[in-house]
Amino acid sequence: MNKYYNLALSRANLPHLTVAQRVVDKIVANALLYETETGEALVGLTVKVPARSEPDIYVLDTISPLADTTVREGAYFEQGDDTQGDIFNWWADNWERFRERRRASYGSAIGAKWDVPLANLGDWHKHPGTLTTPSSGDFETAYEHIFDDQKGIPQLLVVLATVWDRTMAELDLSADPDEVVGEQADKYGLKPHPLKIPISGGKVVRIDFWYMSRHTRRFVKLKPIVTEDSLMPNMPVIGWHIVDYQRFGEELNRLSDDGYSILRAQAHNADDVPPLEFCVQVFRMTGKYILTIVTAADYPNSCPKLRYTPIDVIKEIPDGGKPFLPVWNKSQPVPDTCYPDWQWSPEHHLSELVKAVEAKLTPGAVAAVSAKKGETV
Numbered sequence: 001m002n003k004y005y006n007l008a009l010s011r012a013n014l015p016h017l018t019v020a021q022r023v024v025d026k027i028v029a030n031a032l033l034y035e036t037e038t039g040e041a042l043v044g045l046t047v048k049v050p051a052r053s054e055p056d057i058y059v060l061d062t063i064s065p066l067a068d069t070t071v072r073e074g075a076y077f078e079q080g081d082d083t084q085g086d087i088f089n090w091w092a093d094n095w096e097r098f099r100e101r102r103r104a105s106y107g108s109a110i111g112a113k114w115d116v117p118l119a120n121l122g123d124w125h126k127h128p129g130t131l132t133t134p135s136s137g138d139f140e141t142a143y144e145h146i147f148d149d150q151k152g153i154p155q156l157l158v159v160l161a162t163v164w165d166r167t168m169a170e171l172d173l174s175a176d177p178d179e180v181v182g183e184q185a186d187k188y189g190l191k192p193h194p195l196k197i198p199i200s201g202g203k204v205v206r207i208d209f210w211y212m213s214r215h216t217r218r219f220v221k222l223k224p225i226v227t228e229d230s231l232m233p234n235m236p237v238i239g240w241h242i243v244d245y246q247r248f249g250e251e252l253n254r255l256s257d258d259g260y261s262i263l264r265a266q267a268h269n270a271d272d273v274p275p276l277e278f279c280v281q282v283f284r285m286t287g288k289y290i291l292t293i294v295t296a297a298d299y300p301n302s303c304p305k306l307r308y309t310p311i312d313v314i315k316e317i318p319d320g321g322k323p324f325l326p327v328w329n330k331s332q333p334v335p336d337t338c339y340p341d342w343q344w345s346p347e348h349h350l351s352e353l354v355k356a357v358e359a360k361l362t363p364g365a366v367a368a369v370s371a372k373k374g375e376t377v
Helices: 021-033 083-103 136-147 166-171 245-257 311-316 324-329 350-360 363-373
Strands: 017-020 039-047 056-063 071-073 076-078 119-126 155-165 195-199 203-213 220-222 224-227 261-268 277-283 289-295 305-310
Touching: 017 021, 017 203, 021 039, 021 056, 021 119, 021 155, 021 195, 021 203, 021 224, 039 083, 039 155, 056 083, 056 119, 056 155, 136 155, 136 203, 155 166, 166 203, 245 261, 245 277, 245 350, 261 324, 277 324, 289 311, 289 324, 289 350, 305 311, 305 324, 305 350, 311 324
Parallel strands: 017 056, 017 224, 119 155
Antiparallel strands: 039 056, 039 119, 071 076, 155 203, 195 203, 203 220, 261 277, 277 289, 289 305
């Protein structure tokens, strides 16, 4: 099958592609960092357009694979493990919270422009030499993703980065004429020219944007519009439990070594303000309370908050039931008087904080706070 040539489509029916400047900056930086092939996942939005089969596409950010699980060779690139999926899911969950909060302020169709789910748009990768067209492997991968009966996606971007000698890049005035879509493309100056970013050392990074969908069934080249970051939505900071998985494992091990059982660890909208928090629920078999440790995305820079729940709540959870929400819904904030006297710093650990709070969180301390509030213990 012809991969990308001579499509009888009008360019007006293809997506309008908008790319945040930060995405271009990341592509350039990574293309120069590795001599071999490299790449990242592309994250953004697809917005349906009336009377057009293809959506508008907004590329907001990229997700890098873990360096120690990525295969980079001269003409081969295989992205890493599940961390990219974890980051995308984190962003997608937070994006949904942002959408919910913003809907109340929408006053027009323009205001609701971004009210669509976050999408995995495809990927960018570096090609060896000056190969600016998708390889047969790129085509097969894209085709399988789009036309998979179970998990097929409507469309896919494949962005290719190549590093050129500046003189060669300036002499290359084409937009790959054989790949131009529609007879009128040249007349109206709509050739999908690539981006060419000059860098030091007499080099140029060229970026070509390719697109395939269930309608095109082949790769077609898109003409991007690069816009400043301030005009595009930003992705939230990634939760510490994802980006610092070694610290995450260490924190859980320290809690276990100090005699705490871990009931549940998960992201939660603890304060109704995105980004989400990451919570760890722990208890001692002989203790009186389940403690929910609420960490911000930037942990350990900021001190966690703790909530306590009577341990008898566990008896109310049916076998096989999910414990997090029943415990959370019956929790109370730990009183300020029960936090340690020492000041939190990133060198501290969750187990230190939990032990210090547990030592002060006596029934008497809880009763005193409840009495001030007029509650019955």
